[in-house]
Amino acid sequence: MTQQAAQPHGPETPEPSRPPETPQPSAGRAGAARFAGLAQRQGALVVLLVLLLVASLRFDSFATLDNGRAVLVAASFLAVIALGQTFVILTGGIDLSVGSVFALGGILAAYGSTYNTLVAIVLPLAVCGLIGLVQGLIITRGGLEPFIVTLAGLLFARGLSLLVSDGGSTTYRVPVDSAFRQLSQGSILGVKNLIWIVVILYAIGTLLLRRTSYGPTVLAIGGQQDAAELMGLPVTRTKLVTYTASGVLAGFAGVLIASYISSGVTVLGVGTELDAIAAVVLGGTLLTGGAGTVLGTLVGVLLLRVIQNVLNQIPYLNSNWQAVVSGSILLAVVVAQRYLSRAQP
């Protein structure tokens, strides 16, 4: 993050100019504040671009089509999960259950595919959506903290997936001739369906956030829940929708991975909730809610996966560096967010 802060030329987003009659802080402080805001929003993108550039120059095997494809595929499952997490965090909440729900979704999809493709898709989405809905209900109606509710959800979903798979001993396989495999593995115009799906989902996510009243409502709840209530916004309903969507998306990521690897595996998704949260925060979304972008999350996901890929390119580093680096980056980002938000008025 320090590197990030030292980057003076991030991709410019037009900063709103201040109205002339507002009491102005000194020009220097306004500039610093503006820079702080920019660093917070676009820092991940800058780091990503620099990393891509350096890695391309440094490792011959990095900037290849195959490698690029591998990074994108690896990123896509997390991207789907992180999309739901983005909206949850924007409301000021958190969803720790997504990793387990992701695994559950995968197992249910693989199990369902032994009947037919429709079941393979609908069953996991329904179950995972229901888990999200119940979590949302407990949070909104019961008034329990999202953190503890989704923690319980994590345990619950993990237990459920072990139940479905007989304690992990049964691995459901997607039948070889099943059309379900095509969901992730097939490709259109030479690009894997998986990638298309992520692109479409993020387009929808951006549209929801920017162009429907759901978006501002989510931001208002995260920014100032009391104000949102006083303004008469549908706070409860919006939260329910958000937690349900997070469950559905995590389940869908499970469906995708089941289709991609043609089986349901219980050990998936341990710690994925952390990756998802890290991606969202890296993408410039405030952990306290109220501000952030969907595309920022995508950048955050890519950054995490590119780091993983780069670390794999370095022969004397093993995959454990991935965890160390992403943990350190997450810590650096939240610390930086803290200071940056202090610098802003």
Place this chain on the structure above:
Amino acid sequence: MTETVVQGQQADRADPARSRRPQLDADWLRRNGVYVALAMLVVVDLFIVPNFASVATLRLNLLQVAPVVVVAMGMALVIGTGGIDLSVGSVMAIAAALIPLYIGYGTAPSILVAMIAGVLTGALAGTVVARVGVQPIVATLALLVAGRGIANLIGGRIRTVRDPGFRELGSGSIVGVPYVVLVAALVALAVWLFVGRTTTGRQLVAIGGNARASALAGIPVKRVLTTVYIVSGLLAAIAGILVTARLQASDPTRVGQLYELSAITAVVVGGSPLLGGQVRVLGTVAGALLIQLITFTLVARNVADEWAQIVQAVIVLLAVYVQLGRRSS
């Protein structure tokens, strides 16, 4: 959220009569529910689990619960301040990973190194939370991720620890009480004394109860918070040492997995409010025992292990809900 905070003139006239009677039941349930549940489960187990009333059963359960109790003690302190420490599992792993590296210098030095590592991670978490002001959940989440990676980097694979001192610690016992259990009991006693008898202990509870009032009363809030996270890190390291001693092996990839959840569950089930302001040491021990006994019972009855997690999830929610009911009544 539905908490009734009525201030000023209006509230106070109503206070004396209102605040007691209707809350008694819920409050009693919150404070003693865990003991009742534990006692009931023991009674039920006497009937449904063969050979339940045996030293072997007791020993097995205590051995299994010991590391959880140690971690939960630190967690209880952190939750008492209104925070949370998700990094404990990873700190256990770091401690476990360090032991084989330093065991060559002897049992005591390797244990010392592992404990220092715990103190350092705790200090890092405490600094980020107390001085920088990052929410505890995220700060310790980052340490959870990074810590596990560091543990794997240090240790990597499973290594057997062949050290007589360690073997003794893991499997030896004194007057029938395994050392591991003894350590856990001593830790619980120490934390109980810390909370009840020391300045810092009293102050941390006050901070959890009303941080603003504590600051106005001149309590060094940042210093106390940092100390608490350090203690939590230290205790997690001790738990890592205990697990390693029991296994006679260091397994950084697996040691401490999901311990943060077990510890939080034990604390919450034990009746400490998640919002802080109370540290219930005995309740937390009972909470850990309850969860352990539920798992044991399910396994003994040949119920699939995975039900244990689902049951645990429901219990956590119930426990939090009971607390919430008390606050809003």
Place this chain on the structure above:
Amino acid sequence: MTESSDRSGRDSRSGRSIPHGGDHERGEHDGNDDVVLAVRGLTKSFGGVHALRGVDLTLRAGEVHALVGENGAGKSTLIKVLTGVYTPDEGDVSYLGSPVGFSRPAEAQDAGIATVYQEVNLVPLLSVASNIFLGREPKRRGLMDVRAMRTQARALVKSLGIEVDVDARLGSLGLGVQQMVALARAVSTESRVVIMDEPTSSLEPKEVATLFEVTRGLTRSGVAVVFVSHRLGELFDLCDHVTVLRDGRSVHEGPMADLGRVSLVSLMLGRDSSEVQEQGTTDFGDSHARDGRPVLSVSGVQVKNQLHDVAFTVRRGEVVGLGGLLGSGRSETVKAVYGDLTTQAADIEIDGARVKAGSVAASLAAGMALLSEDRKAEGIVPGLSVRDNIALAILPRMSKAGVVSDAKIDAVVKTFMERLQIKASSPRQKVSELSGGNQQKVLLARWLATEPKIFLLDEPTRGIDVGAKREVQSLIDELAADGLAVVLISSEMDELVEGSDRVVVLHDGSVVTELSGQGLTTSRLMGALAGGSPATPEPESTAVRTSPDNDPEQNRD
């Protein structure tokens, strides 16, 4: 600004009975009267405690109606009932001639009752345009029409005479502009009634002027405005009518012009100024022994937008009162002196030695203690026992090598529980189970246990029963007699006048006068409170001030 506002104020006053043209489509429900909103016998209680007991309010189209009252008078509760946050226990609200009962803020808003809250209740991280249209964004083909939203927002702020970039993040704007955006949101809904709850408390004078202009513009188009403010000058400048609330009752209703400043203040405080002149109502305040040396001398206290060069001294054995209406900076002054509020400049000396500003620990060590006005939020630790609450500030002194000596604590606690006659079943009883008066005594004990030289008391008797109040008052006398230097803040005239040897009067964050000796009478004080220089409001902020008639209800729903 003053003249112009006076003039238009009068204009609208005289124009009230004249039917408003250009308002036909709105006027159809009005019937024969121009009463927009009528409240009769409104009662609301929380947990058996009455916040409102039979409040009446009549609001007519095109008027600015002042709603005034001190802390806890019920203004905020009334507003929250009108806006659908609370449902009343008893009483009727009729709006445009038909009875209504809003159960959610959205319902009141849809019906045309908009509210501008004291603390800007918008979302700082969103843009101005988003804030204005949150929840009812213009749509095109099912999607939000961002362009239309911006155009409309731009037109709206322009029509209100505000120059602001509608794409700017609200939080990046000054509080004044934010308040204007809140107003823009309020009027964008075609409202018939706009309620403004202390809209000016964080505004600069220039912004206040703009706000007034906009408000008058609204009334000209037939909107009825309810205006809440603690700044008397503003009320007289802007308002046509006034309703005074006290202890949950409406005690006066009438034209603003019929009231003088002093009579308004005496209505708010419930004291007839001529009647109380010299007679005392309590036996509080023996003349305190004192010697000439100041123990505490405060000078040049500057807090941005809140305090301006505040200075005063307190001698041994002296009780110095800090007088001032709500928002005058009383609490901020003691907090700044105690080091709890960041100051731009402050010179605080105790016994001639300078105390490090901005450090609570330093102030405590130097012998200061502060009893905060907000007992719940800044005082008691509810989950702890009476004993632990009393010992909170003296733990280090009660410990040896970090280990607390319970014997020592018990001795101290016993002493103070006896001295202050704290009624608790045992020292181990939870403090939250005590009555307000006993909680207050616990806090007094906490601070007395630190053996302070200077005791800053912010509303020490607020919200406690009569018996406890008398005890606290005589304790203050005792303390002063023992040589303690006391600073006393109280909204109660009698308490302040009779309990203090001198009263330093604050107005908008500055010391305006000091009353002592023969000059210290209720009527003089009342005059000083009403006077000051209220016509040109100074900038001030309420960010730090807790306003107890707002907070209690905020957490309910």
